[in-house]
Amino acid sequence: MDPEARKVIELGYGGSERLTMNMGPQHPSAHGVFRAILTLEGETVVGVDAVIGYLHRCHEKLGESLTYTQYPSIASKTDYVAAMTSELAYVSAAELVGKIEVPKRAQYLRVIVAELQRVASHCLWLGTWCLDMGGALGGGATVFLYCIREREWVLDLFEALVGARLLYGFHQVGGTRYDVPAGWAQKCRETIGLIEKRLDEYEDMLESNAFFLARTQGVGTISRELAQTVGVSGPLIRGSGVSYDIRRLEPYSSYEEFDFKVPVETGGDCYARYRVRMVEFRESINIVRQALDGLPEGPVSSRPGVKSVGQVRVAKGEGYARVEGPRGEVGCYLVSDGGAKPYRMKWRGASFSNLSVLPHILIGCRVADVVAIMGSVDPVFGEVDR
Amino acid sequence: MPTLPPLAAEAIYGFVVAFIVLNVIIGMVTYVTLLERKFAARMQSRIGPYRVGPHGLLQPIADALKLMMKEDVVPRRADRPVYNLAPIVFLVPCMLIFATLPFAPGLGIADLNIGVLFFLAVSAMEIVGLFMGGWGSNNKYALLSAMRAVNQIISYDLPFVFVALIPVVLAGSLRLSDIAAAQAGLPYVFWFPLGTLAFFAYIVATLAAENRVPFDILEAESELIAGFRVEYSGMKFALIQLGEYAHMIGTSYLGALLFLGAWSGPWAATSPWWGALWFTLKAMFVFLLVTWIRWSFVRIRADQILAISWKVLLPASLLLLMATAVVVALRSPSG
Amino acid sequence: MARRLGQSFWGDLADLCGAVARAMKVTLINLIRRPVTVHYPDKVRAYPDRYRGLLALTYDKETGEENCIGCRLCEYICPPQVIKVEMLKAEKRNFAKTFTLELYACEFCELCVQVCPTDAIIMMKSFDMSTADRRELLLDKDRLHQIGLKFEPSWATGNLLREMQTPPKTPAKAGGHAE
Numbered sequence: 001m002d003p004e005a006r007k008v009i010e011l012g013y014g015g016s017e018r019l020t021m022n023m024g025p026q027h028p029s030a031h032g033v034f035r036a037i038l039t040l041e042g043e044t045v046v047g048v049d050a051v052i053g054y055l056h057r058c059h060e061k062l063g064e065s066l067t068y069t070q071y072p073s074i075a076s077k078t079d080y081v082a083a084m085t086s087e088l089a090y091v092s093a094a095e096l097v098g099k100i101e102v103p104k105r106a107q108y109l110r111v112i113v114a115e116l117q118r119v120a121s122h123c124l125w126l127g128t129w130c131l132d133m134g135g136a137l138g139g140g141a142t143v144f145l146y147c148i149r150e151r152e153w154v155l156d157l158f159e160a161l162v163g164a165r166l167l168y169g170f171h172q173v174g175g176t177r178y179d180v181p182a183g184w185a186q187k188c189r190e191t192i193g194l195i196e197k198r199l200d201e202y203e204d205m206l207e208s209n210a211f212f213l214a215r216t217q218g219v220g221t222i223s224r225e226l227a228q229t230v231g232v233s234g235p236l237i238r239g240s241g242v243s244y245d246i247r248r249l250e251p252y253s254s255y256e257e258f259d260f261k262v263p264v265e266t267g268g269d270c271y272a273r274y275r276v277r278m279v280e281f282r283e284s285i286n287i288v289r290q291a292l293d294g295l296p297e298g299p300v301s302s303r304p305g306v307k308s309v310g311q312v313r314v315a316k317g318e319g320y321a322r323v324e325g326p327r328g329e330v331g332c333y334l335v336s337d338g339g340a341k342p343y344r345m346k347w348r349g350a351s352f353s354n355l356s357v358l359p360h361i362l363i364g365c366r367v368a369d370v371v372a373i374m375g376s377v378d379p380v381f382g383e384v385d386r
Numbered sequence: 387m388p389t390l391p392p393l394a395a396e397a398i399y400g401f402v403v404a405f406i407v408l409n410v411i412i413g414m415v416t417y418v419t420l421l422e423r424k425f426a427a428r429m430q431s432r433i434g435p436y437r438v439g440p441h442g443l444l445q446p447i448a449d450a451l452k453l454m455m456k457e458d459v460v461p462r463r464a465d466r467p468v469y470n471l472a473p474i475v476f477l478v479p480c481m482l483i484f485a486t487l488p489f490a491p492g493l494g495i496a497d498l499n500i501g502v503l504f505f506l507a508v509s510a511m512e513i514v515g516l517f518m519g520g521w522g523s524n525n526k527y528a529l530l531s532a533m534r535a536v537n538q539i540i541s542y543d544l545p546f547v548f549v550a551l552i553p554v555v556l557a558g559s560l561r562l563s564d565i566a567a568a569q570a571g572l573p574y575v576f577w578f579p580l581g582t583l584a585f586f587a588y589i590v591a592t593l594a595a596e597n598r599v600p601f602d603i604l605e606a607e608s609e610l611i612a613g614f615r616v617e618y619s620g621m622k623f624a625l626i627q628l629g630e631y632a633h634m635i636g637t638s639y640l641g642a643l644l645f646l647g648a649w650s651g652p653w654a655a656t657s658p659w660w661g662a663l664w665f666t667l668k669a670m671f672v673f674l675l676v677t678w679i680r681w682s683f684v685r686i687r688a689d690q691i692l693a694i695s696w697k698v699l700l701p702a703s704l705l706l707l708m709a710t711a712v713v714v715a716l717r718s719p720s721g
Numbered sequence: 722m723a724r725r726l727g728q729s730f731w732g733d734l735a736d737l738c739g740a741v742a743r744a745m746k747v748t749l750i751n752l753i754r755r756p757v758t759v760h761y762p763d764k765v766r767a768y769p770d771r772y773r774g775l776l777a778l779t780y781d782k783e784t785g786e787e788n789c790i791g792c793r794l795c796e797y798i799c800p801p802q803v804i805k806v807e808m809l810k811a812e813k814r815n816f817a818k819t820f821t822l823e824l825y826a827c828e829f830c831e832l833c834v835q836v837c838p839t840d841a842i843i844m845m846k847s848f849d850m851s852t853a854d855r856r857e858l859l860l861d862k863d864r865l866h867q868i869g870l871k872f873e874p875s876w877a878t879g880n881l882l883r884e885m886q887t888p889p890k891t892p893a894k895a896g897g898h899a900e
Binding site for chain 3: 066069070071073074103142146149152156159160161162163164167169172175176177178179181201204205206209210211299300301302303304305306307308309
Binding site: 430433 | 741744749
């Protein structure tokens, strides 16, 4: 080819044609309120500038003004998709600092509820991810509605247990607020049996589907070193080859008594994270069955029922408690001065730390991959902005 | 009574027939949207529109009224002439394709002897309207989507044409009614293996030419909101939707004619209206098949779509066409 | 179960055809299944016993008197502070002079129900109070009593909840609440 012609073509296309596109806070697939200012060259992303904070509601200040009896209901609003694990982080921190015991039955109930919540949260993740990849008027919407249909069954279980479907207020310092009603255990077993069968349907629809594989394999690869440096947790780090699950490393709430697998994949791409979460589905159902089988008799709380707002006082001290939420490590650092309210409370949101990996993996991918990657990172902005 | 000169009489007759057919098509388009919504809803464990009219039968009319009453918002820095003309330039070719379709022997507006060629050429002109819409909107999302659309539709028009030529070679004529009549014995889709493979290739090419999932990077709701349509509202949006669905139905009718035997069916010989009914039913079958595929898959990326077109579909359709030509040449002794 | 793409052209094509058929089979099966839609409001689904719906004040079953003694415990524990109570002192027992609850800001967390010593404030098994004017959701004492008479109450009252949560005095007594 004529060298002069080649120079013109290469300069013109590969050089200076850059487009700044705002994937703004109002966007069908921003998973919440997230602003990503993308710099595009054609279809390739060359720069990303992430802006968060649109959902900031001063949770940490609220933690200082609300007492230990009031705040667990509010704690569920940080990661509102997985409310049970968010509440668990807070009450675990208060129990850690105050050296408050939790009876065995309450611990098993907490495990059942946390794992059911993981199933519900992963249903939502799968549905919204396929929705983003497939379009609101396409195959994505089909998988979305199937997943939501299954999630509604789990929420029906929660409704029978607690009375609420999304934001529960189930935990309290010292145990749980509600005990299991009659017939709930049987209903629970039936529901998770049905969900397990439906999981086979999803895997049929997606697993060997070349379209799905083409969209997810090799996309958004997080290398093992990057995962460990940047501080991601949950399915993101387990999809990159590091076996890091808080339920195994620092078992809380009787997790050491259950027999479950921690899925680890070495691919590091969206497909690996998808496989990790699909296995987590089945393992959660397994844990719920074991917990229901072994549910001990006993009280559900080690302290009398809440009668007044300042009833719970936590001894002076500070501590950090963390739980394995569906998105990663959710932690709460509590500093107590001996009163009925914390002196300082800090949330470690799993999605906030997971988002820090975005500038590393979004550069060099295409616009369509941005949505797939955001979906597989699965942020919930209640946790990010608190 | 003074008789009209023959040219004027023919013009008036053509105008009246075209008017009737156009209105029938528009009516069908609005109710096809309802059919698609109910079908998709049932596949997703829910019911579609239900409350507007018995079982949602008045929903399309409510939608049409709503679109007509909406305020027409034009972006301040949009390129006015291009922006305003785009829906019309998009709609007209989509309506023109119905001019050559023979709905039954003798029932049709203009049965050109180059019917297939006219259909394919005119239906490809919608791309001009599409790009005008994307450009005139002064919106980066719209522009990005319009560029992707041009890429995709141009790439997929080639295999589309080649696959549509297979029944032409089998029937030996470009005239649509000849192709339909040649399938009176057995529709081409049953001519295994060439006809069946050609039908599947036609379905894939239709999906892409129509910007349907899995090839709908053009609209990609979750990325580009509504693609080139994003800045349109009210009546202009209604025209664009009309054009899209009319094109969809047009290619369904073409598929039914080329591969499923158009108007052949029980009692078709007795009256042309039975033939028209069978034709419509077969077109709806093709449409529902495309809809079924649309609601089952996730979208694939732009570069993968183009890769499928150039690396898989084009060679496959060329091979099928050559194989058909060889078969036809071998069958007829005169060559 | 899944294979990496790009290994062989015919293998990929065969996989693709199989995958397409499997995906379309799933949607076809769901086409035939009954839809899960509940035709609200013509039909309503059965709400569980513990459903946390609208809030209401109750009357005593035997004497017909108001249960609320104006102690303000619910006001103090409410996290978004939507309850405002003024106490009215009387000879035998106290009453609530005014009791306002801002339902538009209520979180439905059931903490007020939990702390009430006389089971005065409870939640109903219904949420059917949609309105076009937010001022109608500022409930005063009369409206709260009306709601209590109109809908079906949930299982939870203050004493029942505290009884469920409090550990038994004697360690030998079995827990595990069953209703």
